[in-house]
Amino acid sequence: MISKQIHFHAFLESHFFPEERSLQGWLAISGFVLLNVVCYFAGAAGLLRLVYPATALVVAVFLYLRHPILYIGFTWWIWFLTPLATRLVDYRIGWDPTRQMLIAPYLVVFVTIATFLKHSPRASVQGGLPFILAFIGVFYGFLVGLIYNGPMPVARGFLDWLSPIIFAFHLFINWRDYPSYRQNFQKIFLWGVLILGIYGIYQFVVAPEWDRYWLIESKMFTSSGDPEPFGMRVWSTLHSPGPFAYVMQTGLLLLFTSSGSLIFPASAVGYISFLLTQVRTSWLGWLLGVVMIFGSVKARIQMRLIAVILVMLMCVVPLTNIEPISDVVTERLASFSNLDEDTSFKDRSGSYDRNLSLALSNVFGNGLGNIWKVNEKTGQIEVIVLDSGILDMFFTLGWLGAIPYLGGLLLIIVSVLKYSEANFDSFVSAARAIGLTACVQLVGNSAMLSIPGMILWGFLAMAIAAHKYYQHQNTHH
Numbered sequence: 001m002i003s004k005q006i007h008f009h010a011f012l013e014s015h016f017f018p019e020e021r022s023l024q025g026w027l028a029i030s031g032f033v034l035l036n037v038v039c040y041f042a043g044a045a046g047l048l049r050l051v052y053p054a055t056a057l058v059v060a061v062f063l064y065l066r067h068p069i070l071y072i073g074f075t076w077w078i079w080f081l082t083p084l085a086t087r088l089v090d091y092r093i094g095w096d097p098t099r100q101m102l103i104a105p106y107l108v109v110f111v112t113i114a115t116f117l118k119h120s121p122r123a124s125v126q127g128g129l130p131f132i133l134a135f136i137g138v139f140y141g142f143l144v145g146l147i148y149n150g151p152m153p154v155a156r157g158f159l160d161w162l163s164p165i166i167f168a169f170h171l172f173i174n175w176r177d178y179p180s181y182r183q184n185f186q187k188i189f190l191w192g193v194l195i196l197g198i199y200g201i202y203q204f205v206v207a208p209e210w211d212r213y214w215l216i217e218s219k220m221f222t223s224s225g226d227p228e229p230f231g232m233r234v235w236s237t238l239h240s241p242g243p244f245a246y247v248m249q250t251g252l253l254l255l256f257t258s259s260g261s262l263i264f265p266a267s268a269v270g271y272i273s274f275l276l277t278q279v280r281t282s283w284l285g286w287l288l289g290v291v292m293i294f295g296s297v298k299a300r301i302q303m304r305l306i307a308v309i310l311v312m313l314m315c316v317v318p319l320t321n322i323e324p325i326s327d328v329v330t331e332r333l334a335s336f337s338n339l340d341e342d343t344s345f346k347d348r349s350g351s352y353d354r355n356l357s358l359a360l361s362n363v364f365g366n367g368l369g370n371i372w373k374v375n376e377k378t379g380q381i382e383v384i385v386l387d388s389g390i391l392d393m394f395f396t397l398g399w400l401g402a403i404p405y406l407g408g409l410l411l412i413i414v415s416v417l418k419y420s421e422a423n424f425d426s427f428v429s430a431a432r433a434i435g436l437t438a439c440v441q442l443v444g445n446s447a448m449l450s451i452p453g454m455i456l457w458g459f460l461a462m463a464i465a466a467h468k469y470y471q472h473q474n475t476h477h
Contacts, residue, residue, distance in 0.1 A: 025067035029074060032059045036085070045092045052085060053104040060108040068174065069184050071111075075167070076188045079105045079451050080196060080247065083239035091210035095217045102239070106159040109454070112170035119173045127464060130408035130415075131169040134457075137405030138162050138368070141397045145367030153369030157396070161368060164453030168461035175465035176472070182427050185462065186258045193251035193270040194262060200236035200244070200273030205324075207232055230324045234276040242445060245282035246452045248274040250434050250459070253289045256305055257426040263308075264315055271316040272325065278332045281444040285437040292433035296422040359391045365398025389442030392449075409448075413439060416463045421470050428466045435460035 032055050039048050056078055063071035086101040120132055138161045145154040171181065203211055212227035224240060225232040238244040252270050255263055274282070294305055320329055393402050413436065422429035438456035441447045447456055 022067065022070070025063055025070040028059050028062050029070070032056065040088065040092070045089050048085075048089050049096060049100050052082075052089075052101050053107055056082075056104040057107040057111070060111045064111045064114070069177070069180050072171075072181065072184050073188050075105070075108050076192070076454075078108045079454065080192055081237050084199075084237035086239075087210045087214045090217070091213045095213075103159075105451075106163050109163040109167050110159070112166045115170040115173055116166045120169070123169070123173065126173075127415075127468065128169060128172060130411040131165055131172065131461075133404040133408030133411070134165045135162070135169075137397055137401040137403070137408070138165065140401040140404070141365060141368045143367070144365050144398070144401070145369045148367045149369035154367065155369075157368030157370075160449040160453070161396075163450075164448065164457040167454060168457035171458060171461040172464050172468075175468040178462075178465045178469035181462065181465065186254060186427070189251040189254045190258050190260070190262055190266055193248060193255065194266040196236045196238075196244070196247065196251075197266065197269030197271075197273040200234040200248075200276060201269055203236060204232055204234050204273075204276050205229060230328075233278045234273050236273060238451070241277040241279050242282075243451045245274065245277040245279035246438070246447070246455055248277070249282045249286045249289070249437070250455050252286060253293065253430050253434055254427075256290075256293060256308060257430045264311065267312045268315040271312065272320065275320060275329045275332075276325065278328065280332065280335070281441050285441050288440065289430075289433040289437045292436065293426070293429045296429045296432070297426055298423055301426050359394035362394055362398045363400065365401050366395055368396060370396055388444065389446045389448055392446045393442075409439065412460045412464065415467075416460060419463060419467050421466050425466060425470075428463055431459040431462045431466070435463060 035055060036048060036052055039045065039051055060071060060074060060078075063074055082102060082104045086096075086099065089101060090096055116131075116135070120128065120135075123129075124132055138158070141161065142154065142158050145157060149157075174181065202208070207227060207229045211232070215221065215224055215227040215232070218224075220240065221227075223233070223242075224235060233241045235241045235244045238247065248270055252267070252274060255267055255270070274286070290309075294302060297305070320326055393405065397405055416432045416435065419428065419432070422432055435456055438447050438452060438459075441452075445452070447453065
């Protein structure tokens with residue numbers, strides 16, 4: 001009876017007083033932004049390394065409890081913008097080797113552990129078994145990590161691995177609100193492509209001082225280019241070209257399902273900045289995603305997709321012929337025809353040759369935190385790059401952890417491939433394509449972690465949520 005009363009009150013609030021609740025949510029977000037901006041310009045930028053993550057967590061808890069749709073948007077934007085905020089603070093007061101501000105997105109996502117703990121006991125009979133299996137695999141890796149590795153790298157690894165799973169579970173368990181979540185995702189990534197794309201082009205042309213400072217201090221010249229105008233591989237507001245390329249690949253595929261006057265300006269700046277990342281795996285992922293979307297929707301939507309692609313090409317192709325941009329893009333595209341001489345491709349192939357048999361013979365795994373090491377001279381946590389999600393999975397989780405983790409992922413893949421909702425709901429088609437192309441990219445990088453992991457697990461969860469929603473609608477009617 002009490003449960004019914006709570007649901008009734010929630011119904012009244014969401015349907016009859018949405019403006020009031022929305023206003024409270026936006027006031028909380030505005031207060032968060034204002035506080036951090038004031039701290040930055042009032043000479044208290046050093047405080048932001050604690051204030052920014054703490055206030056982000058407080059706002060996230062409030063939105064999670066009072067305005068769940070705004071919580072989803074806030075979470076994505078914290079992922080998008082925190083690396084830039086960190087660079088601005090570092091530029092003002094000096095380099096922070098601990099990178100402690102970057103904990104903010106993980107704290108915001110970790111609020112959804114409440115959803116997981118509340119619903120997981122009965123979720124397996126509702127279709128949530130894949131998420132529970134993945135959680136078991138990660139928790140096993142966490143326990144092994146506590147035995148073999150230091151507490152800080154283990155904690156960092158635990159946040160990386162678990163955050164995408166519990167966030168995706170939260171999306172899945174709220175399948176009744178699928179239409180609202182779908183609209184929210186479309187708006188977030190439309191504005192994301194527009195704003196991040198504009199900043200990406202600005203970054204390439206101007207090379208802002210805070211971005212140059214970060215590039216010099218992080219010593220990521222080989223992967224992110226030179227700290228000078230027209231010399232950087234674009235990473236926009238994120239922390240490296242790879243994650244930014246994932247976000248843009250996702251947003252550009254999702255634009256096919258959206259409508260409105262911002263679609264074409266967002267596409268123009270989005271595609272240019274996407275090309276300037278020079279991340280070939282994401283270029284191929286986007287192409288595969290387009291093919292998957294096109295092959296799963298009805299003829300009417302196919303015709304619309306063709307029209308949208310043609311208009312986008314008319315917007316983007318002239319812009320890519322501008323001199324500095326055309327040189328970068330043409331050179332990178334040409335590398336597809338000469339992979340034998342490509343350094344990046346040879347490094348990945350060499351990594352597989354050296355490590356595959358070693359990884360597959362690892363029964364118990366090295367535990368979470370095994371790809372992190374603490375530099376004794378600087379105290380900085382550094383990453384041992386494996387350039388493969390498959391290698392990372394088996395080195396970290398071993399067979400005992402990888403079997404439930406991969407089992408959960410494969411269960412989702414098999415399920416979403418059977419869904420017929422993609423025929424009439426283009427968002428389902430796009431979400432499925434985004435999730436599956438991210439899975440394919442596990443061959444080239446650790447796409448199950450951090451923001452790529454949020455995209456992989458989150459969009460597959462949205463496809464499942466859509467299926468459950470439409471099933472319920474059919475049964476109800």
